[in-house]
Amino acid sequence: MAESLPRVTLVLGGARSGKSAHAEALVESRPGPCLYLATAEAGDGEMAERIAAHRARRGTRWRTLEEPLDLAGALSEGVGSDGAVLVDCLTLWLSNLLAAGRDPAEETRHLLKALPGVEVPVVFVSNEVGLGIVPMNALARRFRDEAGRLNQAVAAAADRVVFVAAGLPLVLKPSAAHR
Amino acid sequence: MAESLPRVTLVLGGARSGKSAHAEALVESRPGPCLYLATAEAGDGEMAERIAAHRARRGTRWRTLEEPLDLAGALSEGVGSDGAVLVDCLTLWLSNLLAAGRDPAEETRHLLKALPGVEVPVVFVSNEVGLGIVPMNALARRFRDEAGRLNQAVAAAADRVVFVAAGLPLVLKPSAAHR
Amino acid sequence: MAESLPRVTLVLGGARSGKSAHAEALVESRPGPCLYLATAEAGDGEMAERIAAHRARRGTRWRTLEEPLDLAGALSEGVGSDGAVLVDCLTLWLSNLLAAGRDPAEETRHLLKALPGVEVPVVFVSNEVGLGIVPMNALARRFRDEAGRLNQAVAAAADRVVFVAAGLPLVLKPSAAHR
Numbered sequence: 001m002a003e004s005l006p007r008v009t010l011v012l013g014g015a016r017s018g019k020s021a022h023a024e025a026l027v028e029s030r031p032g033p034c035l036y037l038a039t040a041e042a043g044d045g046e047m048a049e050r051i052a053a054h055r056a057r058r059g060t061r062w063r064t065l066e067e068p069l070d071l072a073g074a075l076s077e078g079v080g081s082d083g084a085v086l087v088d089c090l091t092l093w094l095s096n097l098l099a100a101g102r103d104p105a106e107e108t109r110h111l112l113k114a115l116p117g118v119e120v121p122v123v124f125v126s127n128e129v130g131l132g133i134v135p136m137n138a139l140a141r142r143f144r145d146e147a148g149r150l151n152q153a154v155a156a157a158a159d160r161v162v163f164v165a166a167g168l169p170l171v172l173k174p175s176a177a178h179r
Numbered sequence: 180m181a182e183s184l185p186r187v188t189l190v191l192g193g194a195r196s197g198k199s200a201h202a203e204a205l206v207e208s209r210p211g212p213c214l215y216l217a218t219a220e221a222g223d224g225e226m227a228e229r230i231a232a233h234r235a236r237r238g239t240r241w242r243t244l245e246e247p248l249d250l251a252g253a254l255s256e257g258v259g260s261d262g263a264v265l266v267d268c269l270t271l272w273l274s275n276l277l278a279a280g281r282d283p284a285e286e287t288r289h290l291l292k293a294l295p296g297v298e299v300p301v302v303f304v305s306n307e308v309g310l311g312i313v314p315m316n317a318l319a320r321r322f323r324d325e326a327g328r329l330n331q332a333v334a335a336a337a338d339r340v341v342f343v344a345a346g347l348p349l350v351l352k353p354s355a356a357h358r
Numbered sequence: 359m360a361e362s363l364p365r366v367t368l369v370l371g372g373a374r375s376g377k378s379a380h381a382e383a384l385v386e387s388r389p390g391p392c393l394y395l396a397t398a399e400a401g402d403g404e405m406a407e408r409i410a411a412h413r414a415r416r417g418t419r420w421r422t423l424e425e426p427l428d429l430a431g432a433l434s435e436g437v438g439s440d441g442a443v444l445v446d447c448l449t450l451w452l453s454n455l456l457a458a459g460r461d462p463a464e465e466t467r468h469l470l471k472a473l474p475g476v477e478v479p480v481v482f483v484s485n486e487v488g489l490g491i492v493p494m495n496a497l498a499r500r501f502r503d504e505a506g507r508l509n510q511a512v513a514a515a516a517d518r519v520v521f522v523a524a525g526l527p528l529v530l531k532p533s534a535a536h537r
Contacts, residue, residue: 012524014309014489016327128523130372131193132311132490133498140312148374148524155524163523165307165342166191166327166334168351172526193488195506310372311490319491344486344521345370345506345513347530 005030005084005121006159006175012128012151018167023086023123024058030121032083036064037074039093054088068096072107072114081119090126094150095143104146112157126151128163184209184263184300185338185354191307191330197346202265202302203237209300211262215243216253218272233267247275251286251293260298269305273329274322283325291336303337305330363388363442363479364517364533370486370509376525381444381481382416388479390441394422395432397451412446426454430465430472439477448484452508453501462504470515482516484509 005026013019027034036058040051055064067074071093079085087093097104115122130148135141155161161173184205192198206213215237219230234243246253250272258264266272276283294301309327314320334340340352363384371377385392394416398409413422425432429451437443445451455462473480488506493499513519519531 010524014307014327015313016309016324016331018327018331128310128372129312130310130374131486131488133487133493133502134373135312144312145374148372148376151523152374152376152525155526161524161526163528165330165351166189166340167331168334168340170342170349170351170528172523172528193486193506194492195488195503195510197506197510307489308491309489314491323491344509344530345368345519346510347513347519349521349528349530 005123007118007121008115008154008158008160009121009123009175010151010154010158010161011123011125011164011169012155012161012172013125013164014128014131017164019125019127019164020054020088021057021167022162022164022169023088023125026123027084027086027121028059028061030084032120033080034058034062034083035079035085036062037071037078037085037087038064038066039068039071039087039089039096041066041068068093069100069102069107072110075111075114075118075122079118079120084121084123085118086123086125088125090124090150090154091129091147094147098143098146104150108150108153112153115157124154124158126154184302186297186300187294187333187337187339188300188302188354189330189333189337189340190302190304190343190348191334191340191351192304192343193307193310196343198304198306198343199233199267200236200346201341201343201348202267202304205302206263206265206300207238207240209263211299212259213237213241213262214258214264215241216250216257216264216266217243217245218247218250218266218268218275220245220247247272248279248281248286251289254290254293254297254301258297258299263300263302264297265302265304267304269303269329269333270308270326273326277322277325283329287329287332291332294336303333305333307342363481365476365479366473366512366516366518367479367481367533368509368512368516368519369481369483369522369527370513370519370530371483371522372486372489375522377483377485377522378412378446379415379525380520380522380527381446381483384481385442385444385479386417386419388442390478391438392416392420392441393437393443394420395429395436395443395445396422396424397426397429397445397447397454399424399426426451427458427460427465430468433469433472433476433480437476437478442479442481443476444481444483446483448482448508448512449487449505452505456501456504462508466508466511470511473515482512484512486521 011023160175190202339354369381518533
């Protein structure tokens with residue numbers, strides 16, 4: 001945490017791996033305001049509960065912005081020139097894109113094109129979902145494939161990629177300063 | 180294996196990853212008796228088969244204790260002052276807790292509180308189950324969440340955490356002596 | 359990539375993790391012809407699509423050999439004395455073996471016995487499938503167990519094992535020259 005935050009970080013991990021808490025700590029390691037860019041909407045009960053738990057854990061330094069689809073726009077217009085941003089999470093964003101009939105490959109290109117214009121460090125959180133048995137239905141297989149492609153694309157654009165398991169970070173791609 | 184075994188080790192891995200064999204080798208690296216603290220009971224056929232295979236692999240230095248629920252009690256009372264203990268595995272323990280209507284968070288606190296009183300090194304085996312696609316039924320989602328929380332809590336209390344894939348260990352948290 | 363390719367490499371990863379692209383780059387790092395030993399057959403539409411995408415990505419240096427079952431035979435007879443071989447992938451091979459009623463343990467022994475006779479470096483690609491929630495049906499559980507055993511056996515025989523996540527390689531077993 002003592003090290004400086006690069007422009008783009010990807011924090012990858014499984015369900016309840018501690019990836020969001022790790023990403024939050026990274027963003028809080030920067031001086032200035034912390035923006036929580038949530039791709040979730042408090043639609044159903046289970047999700048509302050999770051969002052409330054996240055909110056309770058984060059302190060008063062945080063401002064929240066909900067954006068289920070247009071991450072490129074939110075990053076271009078909703079972010080100041082101070083502090084850092086947490087995007088939580090890309091997997092849910094993908095799920096929202098597919099539900100809305102958008103093309104994930106095109107939306108990913110938009111997102112990556114918007115990154116150089118963001119004035120503060122961005123930390124993306126994403127789920128690794130491809131390490132279980134092959135899902136039985138074609139839709140779940142497609143989601144798994146798209147999630148893998150999205151993670152690869154963001155990892156390629158990121159300065160630093162960390163995998164979190166049981167709350168412990170494992171560096172997959174060190175930022176240039178620490179190579 | 181040449182290195183000394185710390186007080187608490189967590190060996191995390193997938194199904195058939197070689198995590199139990201790795202954990203057994205850690206426990207056997209200590210002089211003295213080896214205690215196999217099994218959270219499984221030889222209930223159904225599939226499980227009985229797995230237990231028999233485990234038993235066949237382990238040598239005569241091993242004593243077995245079956246405890247599906249009260250791990251804190253078994254560690255406090257059933258363990259001597261010599262050798263080491265293997266707890267295999269936490270994921271099945273969680274499954275037993277949920278089936279018995281117990282609160283996993285409270286039981287985890289009991290377990291962690293009992294650890295400082297254990298006189299010999301303890302090696303926990305646990306499954307990582309959160310890296311596949313989101314399960315379709317709510318019960319499986321809850322199990323996945325609880326398993327992730329349990330792994331995080333034990334990893335935080337452990338001196339050393341190892342992830343095993345294809346029989347190969349990857350250190351997630353090095354013990355202080357090797358940092 | 360600048361480092362030399364050992365006799366046997368295992369590239370392990372999840373769905374759409376970039377493992378095949380990584381393995382292809384390893385094989386292409388060798389001078390001489392590249393053999394793509396495919397365990398898939400272009401049976402149904404989804405698979406034909408995937409094979410076509412693979413083919414398009416690979417260049418003209420590549421020759422393709424389809425062998426769904428007899429990998430030991432293909433490696434013994436179909437490989438020259440120049441270049442390197444990519445076996446993509448072991449998980450599908452296992453699936454083919456089970457569908458054909460073959461014994462995976464015996465077939466794995468055949469495969470490993472054939473390896474010392476292969477004159478060029480071999481790179482195996484395999485899926486890690488054991489890190490999700492326990493599958494509900496017994497067949498999927500059996501597949502998961504067999505896949506884990508196969509990965510352990512090939513990893514033990516390999517000189518180098520790499521885990522790929524989000525396109526990024528993580529060395530699980532370094533080849534002797536880089537230890």
